[in-house]
Amino acid sequence: MGKTNRSLRILLVKPPAELATIRALERFQRLEPLELSYLAGALPPYHAVRGLDLRLSYRPWRRFVREVKDFEPHLVGITAFSHEYRQALALAQLAKKTLPKVTVVVGGHHATAHPDSFNHPHAVDWVVRGEGCGPFSQLVAALAANELPEPSAALLPTGELFQELAKLPPPVFPPATQLPRPRHDLWDLSRYAIVWTHENPRAFAPLWRPVAMVRSSFGCRMRCSFCPVPVLFGGKHWPRDPEDVAEEIAQLPVDCVYFSDDENFLDREFSLQLAEALAKKGVRKRYFAWVRSTTVLKNPEVLRAFREVGLDCVFVGFEFATDRELRAVNKGATVNHNLRAHELLRQLGIAVHGAFMALPGFTHEDFDTLEAYLREMPPAETSFTVCCPSPGTPNWEQEKARFWVEDPFVVYDCMHPLTPTTLPLDQFARRFARLHHVAAPRHPLRQTRVPLHPGHVLRVEWAHRRYLAHLRHMAAHLARAGWTPGPQENQTQGRSVH
Structure with a gap:
């Protein structure tokens, strides 16, 4: 008997800015979260993927809770630059509080350079380092088969194995021709x-x-x-x-x-x-x-x-x-x-x-x-x-x-x-x-x-x-x-x- 992959509901989240300077700059320039578009593009089409850009919300935390309750995702993926990492961690905690069985994964530049910031097993399950499409699609494939992926320097489980894997250098970025077409339709x-x-x-x-x-x-x-x-x-x-x-x-x-x-x-x-x-x-x-x-x-x-x-x-x-x-x-x-x-x-x-x-x-x-x-x-x-x-x-x-x-x-x-x-x-x-x-x-x-x-x-x-x-x-x-x-x-x- 071959493995049966279930369709997952996946919520990809861009945090709201915390710093007043960043929020002020957004009045001149606000760009789509292309990093999340790439993650969505790496996934098979039978998964239900939603994008949630909380920078666009007047009350982002309330909007996030409402989205988690309505969509009931199996997996929440959050991206973060360094100035956003506290917001990303707070969102991970809120996701677990709202939907305790949800799997939470965090990635982005800050997770690559400083993964220790997200080693919080009560809030985050996995941390992705480096180019996210490969390790994120591995995680989704494993969860769809009701399994867990193999931990690596690119895909770190929070908890006991985390520190050992976090000491390894970030994985090498693959050639651009190996990356998928991003899904602009998320936004x-x-x-x-x-x-x-x-x-x-x-x-x-x-x-x-x-x-x-x-x-x-x-x-x-x-x-x-x-x-x-x-x-x-x-x-x-x-x-x-x-x-x-x-x-x-x-x-x-x-x-x-x-x-x-x-x-x-x-x-x-x-x-x-x-x-x-x-x-x-x-x-x-x-x-x-x-x-x-x-x-x-x-x-x-x-x-x-x-x-x-x-x-x-x-x-x-x-x-x-x-x-x-x-x-x-x-x-x-x-x-x-x-x-x-x-x-x-x-x-x-x-x-x-x-x-x-x-x-x-x-x-x-x-x-x-x-x-x-x-x-x-x-x-x-x-x-x-x-x-x-x-x-x-x-x-x-x-x-x-x-x-x-x-x-x-x-x-x-x-x-x-x-x-x-x-x-x-x-x-x-x-x-x-x-x-x-x-x-x-x-x-x-x-x-x-x-x-x-x-x-x-x-x-x-x-x-x-x-x-x-x-x-x-x-x-x-x-x-x-x-x-x-x-x-x-x-x-x-x-x-x-x-």
């Missing part, structure tokens, strides 16, 4: 939108555009010290089949696509093949992609080909305004590379989203240098983070003894410094927030003479003010996480800054 894509930046807006066009996420490749060959990607992918880059990516994009019900690749155009031949496949299929959509300045300069024909099929904006990690700082993080680019790439992209009609970082060691002079760069650079949308060690990287191990809160993940949004700042924290916070004010006038949509949608302009301004208010209060956020201000901070609270 109402009309509820996911970003402020769509481009160089030539139509008069009074909406600023927010419904958007879907697509990943055409995995990994990156670069070794930037602040980035976890080299650790997760071993310095490798795997493109998908270009025809498969083009077909996935063609089937999307929305017109705007946000590529979530770590580096979209690193593989020249693949990128050209994908642009050609999109053109041959007559796919008419708009694209946002990530690229390095050195890739732009090395392969301008790739950017030109993608511009012809709809590329509107690219995210470029400029990071810093001096070569000294760029060398310190092993960026592999110079300020001159960044400026030349910026100018070339705008010549091609591609808008630039420039990402910059502030170091905890920044002085007033360092902030002045960055502000001067922002005032003089070509028009760009900009974002700013505080350079923090990434969980799972060598930098994390080197710096963790200096963290000034016991649980750094409580404030791990890359906008709160994890280590002591050279400036008193109150001054650092105000200078960091001021970067956004300095950069805002250089936004391409503010540079245009075309009238913009007035209601959306007001909405952006309100969201911008709310976000900056949270940044200025980072000292209060850290204090709630256990940070105690020293004499220097106490003396400077409430003073004006340089």
Whole structure:
């Protein structure tokens, strides 16, 4: 007699954000939980799979309980970045309380880098590390056959065996061609939108555009010290089949696509093949992609080909305004590379989203240098983070003894410094927030003479003010996480800054 696999009811859950800064950023950009779309795509079609994105709920905890009671899932899968891990654990506990016999599995980046956070047998049954499609589908297949899967470094049972398996390195990521097509149908894509930046807006066009996420490749060959990607992918880059990516994009019900690749155009031949496949299929959509300045300069024909099929904006990690700082993080680019790439992209009609970082060691002079760069650079949308060690990287191990809160993940949004700042924290916070004010006038949509949608302009301004208010209060956020201000901070609270 062969085994009989039962159909399982599976609930895949994206936690709500806990940090006020993350919730504020969601007013500008909210993207579908693509990681859960991939998990669903890896499962046989006879299982009943639901997606639940609690970021969309006004009362997420009540919504979660109602969904668990109504659906009565056999399995609840929860994904979590480091800033979400406490929310994920609380959801696991709530799932067990609501439906005691349900199996709960947790995965995502935090589970890969810090699996110990989820070794709570009363709430979590299994922890997935690394690429989730393989181990998650193994777990589902075993449960469907009324069995338990074989524990491994990729699939850890909480309890007795956990610590032994957690000491093993995360499993190697498989080639992208081995991964399934993600199931975008789990989500109402009309509820996911970003402020769509481009160089030539139509008069009074909406600023927010419904958007879907697509990943055409995995990994990156670069070794930037602040980035976890080299650790997760071993310095490798795997493109998908270009025809498969083009077909996935063609089937999307929305017109705007946000590529979530770590580096979209690193593989020249693949990128050209994908642009050609999109053109041959007559796919008419708009694209946002990530690229390095050195890739732009090395392969301008790739950017030109993608511009012809709809590329509107690219995210470029400029990071810093001096070569000294760029060398310190092993960026592999110079300020001159960044400026030349910026100018070339705008010549091609591609808008630039420039990402910059502030170091905890920044002085007033360092902030002045960055502000001067922002005032003089070509028009760009900009974002700013505080350079923090990434969980799972060598930098994390080197710096963790200096963290000034016991649980750094409580404030791990890359906008709160994890280590002591050279400036008193109150001054650092105000200078960091001021970067956004300095950069805002250089936004391409503010540079245009075309009238913009007035209601959306007001909405952006309100969201911008709310976000900056949270940044200025980072000292209060850290204090709630256990940070105690020293004499220097106490003396400077409430003073004006340089």
